[in-house]
Structures are given as C-alpha cells and as structure tokens.
Amino acid sequence: MATNAIDQTRRMLSLVTYLRERPGARVDEVARAFGISQDELISDLQVLPMCGTSFRGGDLLDIDTDGEHIWWHNADAVDSGGQPLRLAADEATALLVAARAVATLPGLRVSDREALLRAGAKLEEAAGENARASSRLSVTFESEGGVFADVDRAMAERRRLWLRYYSPGRDELTEREVDPIRLFVLGHTYLEAWCRLSEARRTFRLDRVAEIRLLDEAADPPPVTPRDLSAGLVQPAAEDPEVVVEVGPGGRWVAEYWPHDSAEELPDGGLRITLRTPDPASLRRLALRLGADGRITAPPELAESAREAARAALAAYGE
Amino acid sequence: MAIAKAERLMNLALCLLGTRRPLTKRELRSSIEAYLEAASDDAFNRMFERDKDDLRELGLIIDIGENVDGEAAYQARRDHNQLPPITFDPAEAAALGLAARVWQQARLAGAASGALQKLRAAGMPEAEADRGASGALEPRIPTQEAAFEPLMLACRDRRPVVFPYRKSDSPQPVRRHVEPWALECWRGHWYLAGWDRDRQGERVFRLSRIAGAVRSRAGAYTVPVPDQVRVREAVERRAGEHATATARIRLRKGCGYPLRARAAEVVDAGEWEELLIPYGHGLDAWLAEFGPDVVVLEPAELRAETVERLRAVAKG
Numbered sequence: 001m002a003t004n005a006i007d008q009t010r011r012m013l014s015l016v017t018y019l020r021e022r023p024g025a026r027v028d029e030v031a032r033a034f035g036i037s038q039d040e041l042i043s044d045l046q047v048l049p050m051c052g053t054s055f056r057g058g059d060l061l062d063i064d065t066d067g068e069h070i071w072w073h074n075a076d077a078v079d080s081g082g083q084p085l086r087l088a089a090d091e092a093t094a095l096l097v098a099a100r101a102v103a104t105l106p107g108l109r110v111s112d113r114e115a116l117l118r119a120g121a122k123l124e125e126a127a128g129e130n131a132r133a134s135s136r137l138s139v140t141f142e143s144e145g146g147v148f149a150d151v152d153r154a155m156a157e158r159r160r161l162w163l164r165y166y167s168p169g170r171d172e173l174t175e176r177e178v179d180p181i182r183l184f185v186l187g188h189t190y191l192e193a194w195c196r197l198s199e200a201r202r203t204f205r206l207d208r209v210a211e212i213r214l215l216d217e218a219a220d221p222p223p224v225t226p227r228d229l230s231a232g233l234v235q236p237a238a239e240d241p242e243v244v245v246e247v248g249p250g251g252r253w254v255a256e257y258w259p260h261d262s263a264e265e266l267p268d269g270g271l272r273i274t275l276r277t278p279d280p281a282s283l284r285r286l287a288l289r290l291g292a293d294g295r296i297t298a299p300p301e302l303a304e305s306a307r308e309a310a311r312a313a314l315a316a317y318g319e
Numbered sequence: 320m321a322i323a324k325a326e327r328l329m330n331l332a333l334c335l336l337g338t339r340r341p342l343t344k345r346e347l348r349s350s351i352e353a354y355l356e357a358a359s360d361d362a363f364n365r366m367f368e369r370d371k372d373d374l375r376e377l378g379l380i381i382d383i384g385e386n387v388d389g390e391a392a393y394q395a396r397r398d399h400n401q402l403p404p405i406t407f408d409p410a411e412a413a414a415l416g417l418a419a420r421v422w423q424q425a426r427l428a429g430a431a432s433g434a435l436q437k438l439r440a441a442g443m444p445e446a447e448a449d450r451g452a453s454g455a456l457e458p459r460i461p462t463q464e465a466a467f468e469p470l471m472l473a474c475r476d477r478r479p480v481v482f483p484y485r486k487s488d489s490p491q492p493v494r495r496h497v498e499p500w501a502l503e504c505w506r507g508h509w510y511l512a513g514w515d516r517d518r519q520g521e522r523v524f525r526l527s528r529i530a531g532a533v534r535s536r537a538g539a540y541t542v543p544v545p546d547q548v549r550v551r552e553a554v555e556r557r558a559g560e561h562a563t564a565t566a567r568i569r570l571r572k573g574c575g576y577p578l579r580a581r582a583a584e585v586v587d588a589g590e591w592e593e594l595l596i597p598y599g600h601g602l603d604a605w606l607a608e609f610g611p612d613v614v615v616l617e618p619a620e621l622r623a624e625t626v627e628r629l630r631a632v633a634k635g
Contacts, residue, residue: 004429007432009325009373011432032445035435052330054351083402085378086378086401088376088430091433095415095435098419099415101458115410115414116414135501136471138503140551166577171575183457188506188507232463253487288607289628311633
C-alpha cells in the first residue's frame with residue numbers, strides 16, 4: 001500500500017516514542033513491531049533528523065542508523081513526551097469495528113474470542129469519547145459453523161479433507177479430497193485448498209459444502225502464494241471466453257453481481273453486459289432466472305441451450 | 320526540492336507538543352523550514368490551516384488560545400494528547416493484530432495499523448508467530464465502493480449528504496438528500512441507513528448503487544439519530560429471506576442440492592422427489608434456474624410465475 005503523508009506522520013510520531021525507550025534498537029525488529037518493511041523504516045529514519053522543535057535551535061532529532069541498529073544521540077535533549085499519542089477517532093473505529101466483526105465469526109476459538117473481547121473493552125476505555133464513532137459502522141461476517149470447525153481443525157492438524165461440494169454452475173455435487181491452504185472471509189467464508197482431483201488450487205465456499213470428513217492422511221499442498229484478493233474474489237482471465245447478456249431495467253442487478261468488462265446503456269433503460277468466464281455453461285442458470293428481464297446474446301450455443309432448457313421445463317407443465 | 324509533507328507535519332506536531340506555552344503562527348513559521356520557504360503569506364496560511372486539520376485527523380487536540388499581545392496561539396498540550404496507560408497480554412495483542420488486518424480500505428487500513436503502532440509504542444507485546452486459528456483464518460472486509468469513505472466521514476461527523484442513487488431496476492439516478500446514520504456490511508456488500516429527506520422516512524441504500532459523488536451539505540440533522548439502527552433486517556426483508564408460506568415442488572434426484580438442503584420434507588417419487596420448501600419473495604426466479612429439473616406443484620400463483628419466466632426464455 002502506498003504510504004501517504006498522514007500515515008507516515010502518524011507512524012513517525014509513534015516511532016519517536018518507541019525508539020526513546022530502546023537505545024540501539026535493531027532495524028529488523030523495529031520494522032516487524034511496526035508492521036512495515038525495513039525500507040519503509042529506513043525512509044522514516046531519513047526524515048526524522050530533519051524534524052524537531054525548531055530547525056534553527058539545533059534541537060533536531062539526532063537519530064541515525066548503520067542499517068542494522070538505530071541510535072538516538074539526543075533523546076533527552078528533545079522533549080517528545082513519554083506516552084504515545086491517544087487514539088484518534090478513525091483509529092479507534094478501525095480497530096473496534098474490526099475486533100467486533102472478527103468476534104462474531106462462529107468458527108473462532110473460544111480463547112481467541114475472549115482475548116478479542118477483552119482487548120476491545122480496554123481499547124474502548126482508552127479511546128474514551130473517540131470510541132463513539134465506531135458505533136456508526138458494523139460488519140457481519142457469515143460463517144458456516146459446523147463445517148468451519150472441521151476445516152479449522154484440519155488446518156491446525158495439517159490433515160487432508162474429504163468434501164462433497166456443490167457447484168451451482170453445473171448444479172451438481174462432486175466428491176473431492178483437498179489439502180487446505182487457508183481460510184478467508186470475503187462476504188462468505190471460503191477455503192482455499194489444493195484439490196487432489198484436479199491437481200490445482202481451488203476455492204470452496206463453505207456454505208456449499210454438503211458433507212465434510214477429516215482424513216488421516218497428512219495435508220501436503222505444494223508451496224503456492226496465496227491469491228491476492230484485493231481486486232475481489234472473481235478475477236476472470238484474459239483468455240476466458242466472452243459472454244454477452246442483454247438485460248432490461250429489471251435485470252440491471254446482473255451488473256452488480258457479476259464482475260464484467262463493460263456495461264453499455266441500452267435505449268430501453270437496460271444494459272448490454274460483456275463478461276468473461278472460464279465456464280460459460282454455468283451462465284445458463286442466469287438466463288433461466290432472468291426470464292423476460294434479459295437474455296444471453298453470445299455465444300449463440302449458450303443462448304440456444306438456455307432456450308432448450310426452458311422448452312424442456314415447459315413440457316412438464318403440458319406446454 | 321520542496322520539503323515532503325510528512326516532514327512538515329512532523330515538525331508542526333513536535334513544535335506544538337513540545338512547547339510549554341502557546342505559539343503564534345509567526346513563531347511557528349520561523350521555527351519550521353517548510354513554512355519559511357512558503358512563497359507568500361497566503362501560501363503559508365493555507366498550508367498551515369490544512370496541516371492543522373491533518374494533525375487533528377490524526378487525533379491531535381490542538382488548543383487555540385492567545386498570547387500576551389492578544390494574538391491567536393496554538394499548543395497541543397501533553398495532558399490532552401496522551402494515551403492513557405494500557406496493557407495487553409500476548410493473546411489480546413495477537414487478537415488485535417488479526418483484527419487490524421481485516422480492512423482493505425486504505426483509510427481504515429492506515430488507521431488500524433496506526434493504532435497498533437501507538438499501542439506498540441505503549442509497550443504492547445508482539446504476537447508470537449502462527450497462533451493456530453489467528454494464523455489460519457483471514458477475514459477481509461471488502462470496501463470497493465467509492466462512496467464508502469465520504470459516507471463514513473459523514474456518519475462520523477453527522478453531516479447531511481446528497482448523492483445520485485440508482486434504484487436496482489432504473490437506469491436514471493435520482494438525487495437523494497439523506498441524513499446518514501450508520502453503515503453496515505452484510506454478505507460482502509455495504510449499506511447505508513439514514514433519514515431520507517425527500518421521502519420523509521427511514522431508508523436503506525446500497526453503496527454500489529450510488530452513481531456519482533457524495534457531497535456533504537451544511538446544517539444540522541432534522542431528525543434524531545436512533546440508538547439502534549437495523550440495516551440488516553431491512554435488507555433481508557427485501558431480499559425475500561423471510562418466507563411467508565410453503566411451496567410444494569418436484570425435484571429430479573441428484574439435482575438442486577440447495578433446494579433439498581432447505582426442504583422441510585422430502586418424499587421419494589421414483590426418479591423424482593417431492594419437496595416442501597419455504598416460499599418467499601423471488602422464489603420463482605430461483606426455481607426457474609433449475610430448468611427441467613424442477614416442476615412447481617403448488618401454490619398455483621408460484622406455478623404460473625415460474626411458467627411465465629420459462630416462456631420468456633423459450634421465446635428467446
């Protein structure tokens with residue numbers, strides 16, 4: 001994440017308090033304690049000697065580093081106070097809202113939940129009035145209790161899992177053996193795992209797990225870098241086939257739920273939505289759901305398969 | 320080269336915190352190199368006002384008083400700005416470390432790590448690496464909506480706002496004047512609850528449907544903010560999560576697992592099964608998704624809606 005001036009200032013003010021207590025602190029340890037890279041820390045350390053209570057009075061912070069240790073030669077001369085600064089409203093909000101949200105996760109261990117609630121209460125007290133704004137934001141994580149506990153245990157014990165998993169695109173349940181990589185929550189709770197059936201990394205939504213069993217085999221996923229989720233969960237590849245859906249006003253919601261390349265306004269108040277998906281057949285369901293509110297226009301074989309499915313369904317009603 | 324903003328802010332903060340008496344703008348200007356280099360008094364004044372606001376955003380309380388000559392003077396008193404003594408055990412520290420990572424929104428992510436750094440400077444222990452569940456679970460709060468940050472600030476500062484809002488089924492956004500109360504994230508989407516001045520009622524807005532800039536308006540709220548704001552119930556009701564009746568359908572064996580998972584009753588019927596499922600708003604659209612694998616038996620109204628949807632698709 002790019003550092004902005006406000007975040008950097010905030011960090012440097014805390015650094016000054018931290019370094020005062022720790023003469024000769026190690027660069028790697030300080031960087032870890034502050035959750036920043038060593039390069040970021042070094043660039044802070046280059047700014048600090050330009051700072052002080054007066055640039056003329058010679059009371060600039062005399063802080064330097066040999067790249068390994070950090071020395072502050074006039075820590076006593078410059079009054080920068082003892083305690084760190086109190087928590088700002090945004091800071092209290094960010095931590096408190098997050099702590100409350102995480103505490104609602106059903107799969108969280110009791111001891112972790114209790115630690116979180118204790119820490120939240122202390123924070124609220126320390127932040128005082130600045131904690132109030134945190135009631136204006138709330139986040140509910142949804143998590144599928146029973147399945148979650150088994151996945152969590154498999155991760156802790158590094159064991160393989162057997163799943164019966166529902167794929168909505170194909171409306172089918174498949175059985176798989178997977179080696180868990182990580183659990184994350186993004187709207188729903190997901191398991192990222194190495195699928196032994198497809199020999200590839202797969203993401204499973206926990207509320208679509210119909211059955212789960214812990215296996216005795218040890219999990220042995222190949223080393224993979226976790227997916228970068230900052231751009232969202234569904235990130236179609238450039239080579240995925242293109243699908244065009246034309247919707248009327250009643251189908252505009254499609255553009256909110258499906259990541260798409262473009263959504264062009266149509267004269268009737270609808271949209272022409274172009275999206276890519278590795279599995280176009282999975283969009284047949286969308287066409288059936290839309291009814292009169294929209295239709296697939298490309299590829300033609302997908303459009304035809306939706307029409308065929310609708311005709312077959314109507315036959316059961318005597319049409 | 321111009322002096323970096325972080326250096327300027329840091330100097331202003333240290334001057335205001337370090338001084339034993341309030342300092343005038345003139346005194347501050349002569350103490351801080353970046354201000355001395357300002358091209359004009361105007362440029363300095365603008366810079367100083369912005370910097371003061373930025374430091375307040377960081378939580379600094381800056382008192383404004385007067386010096387002996389009656390000039391405005393500024394000071395950030397230590398006793399107003401110190402974090403009260405606070406200690407955390409390693410488990411609490413680890414839990415907060417996990418919580419601080421959930422934000423993907425730049426402002427809140429920055430604020431969360433800034434808060435942790437303050438607590439670290441106050442002596443909070445470092446988390447041991449990889450503590451089971453805390454290491455395994457990675458909750459993330461998505462905030463891709465551009466409207467999130469201005470609305471968060473408006474809720475915080477209680478400022479009325481106006482924004483163009485597009486209802487789900489309408490291409491044309493309409494300007495809405497709202498007194499924002501609270502933001503809630505549910506199933507990965509953000510919603511705003513507030514008082515809709517145009518419609519004179521409480522409303523819930525989905526942030527992804529805000530079709531342009533959120534602008535704040537001067538003036539106070541006209542309606543008191545309720546203690547408890549329930550965004551989720553309102554959204555659930557609209558999403559048809561509340562079933563009002565029961566439907567009877569036939570489902571082909573091996574298909575439609577989510578329907579079967581919600582069924583109150585499943586009766587075997589050869590190649591098919593007969594299911595009783597909760598019937599609420601939007602069920603016809605969901606059932607149509609299963610094409611020839613579902614047949615609606617009753618009620619007649621649901622059967623007719625589903626058939627109508629299928630006819631539209633069959634026509635192409």
